[in-house]
Amino acid sequence: MSASLYAGLASRGFRRYATYRSATLAGIFTNTVFGVIISYTYIALWVERPQLGGYGIAQALTFAWVAQALIMPVGLFGGGIVADYSERVRSGAVATDLQRPAPLLAVRLAEDLGRAAYALLTRGIAPMLVGALLFPLAWPSSVSTWLLFALSITLAVVIGFALRYLLGLLAFWIIDTSGPASMLVVLQIFASGSALPLVTFPGVLRRICELLPFRCLVQVPCDVLLREDTGTGSLPLIGLQLLWAAALLGLGALLTRAAVRTVVVQGG
């Protein structure tokens, strides 16, 4: 299987979403409105408690806007592959997917990377620019931080994909996956730090969240971006993301094999 196949799939994923321009603009508007609302709640909190969790106001605000920017690329609200997949299993269209001469997981990952790239370039960057105009944000000065941040975002996207892929596979065993899907969304929003940075969480809750993969979606990329101000070591964080990405993708590959054996296509 050549790299050009996957590049092609990724570019299809990109263009599939790029078709809907007004939807993109609407999304940018909504992300921006939420960014502004959350910024004022963070200001209220950090004015009362300066240096809470090692963040100043600028760091907290940067966190708020980066979290908004990552919502769509990492698939924090679900949708996409999950909604897609249980429908394909229910309708039997999954049989076509399984006949294709490329592994299901790799095909889906390539498509999702294309989708995420589009989401990041539009709904990621545009609201962030508005945020930077309206609020004092803390940008890193060194190039290496930006490079590490880019790597960390890429890994966050892969981990986000792997989580939704695993959930999609559930459709092979339980037909209606909307229950587990909404549970995943709850975990992703809360335990990723997207609603409030994990550094503000009280002891036990924070430790639980640090054991879960969800913090790799938002908190870890933000930690990497803010490392110059907070003094956080970023290489262990990237290593953690690599571990989770490998573990979740590995599990995905294993379960795909099991799922293929269970598949019974109904109807004709």
Place this chain on the structure above:
Amino acid sequence: MFGAIAGAWVRAGFTYRTSFVVLTSTGMILTFLDFAIILIMFSHLDALGGFTLTQIAVLYGLSGFAIGVADLLLGNAEMLGQRVRDGTLDQMLVRPVPALVQVAADRFALRRVGRVLQSGAVLGWGLSAAPIDWTPLRVLVLASALVCGSLIFASLFVLGGAFQVFAGDASEVANAFTYGGNTLTQYPLAIYPVEVVRAVTFIVPLAFVNWYPALYVLGVDDPFDLPAAFQVASPVVAALFVAVAALTWRTALRHYRSTGS
């Protein structure tokens, strides 16, 4: 009619019983997480924007209850864009039932009652724990806030639906006002700049969902010194906003052009 269509969807929802239970409970957890975030904030604070935790519980509960009721009854208006795109709105327009009733009842999801229950519980706790000098008028303002807040959010859902008749793909714009409005009003408006407060008072009347009635019920002075009459004006504002939404909906349907397929 609404009952008949909605009832059919409720029975359909029960087909996958486990899923229904999981969806309803995760829905409640999801909405409770908003409040968990506030609780975590208050583990570091005594007051936010001059409001104590119990006072914020009142604001949160009123806003959550209002959007919960509106979302239960009209939340599906946000899927109207899909119907415009694939042309199935046509079917609704030729049936002898008002289109809005059909849009509202279509895919009626009883599990959304989770948000109403959860917000109601937080509101109940806030009202019993916050120091309130109860008078008959305060009870009346509180009760009217529950109705008027729901009407204001319901109007926003209808306006969002009407907007999609023209811009089918852009359904997410409505989310900024509905769910964004809910998030905004969960916190005391005192934490926002005065421009935001003016916007949600005079343009999109979200402040009348919970902020002004809550100032009255809790007996708190308006930090922005806007007229005290606003604190009891929610019914008037809600009536006006419902009228705006109804007019816009009719205009939108009159200008609806089918996909032709």
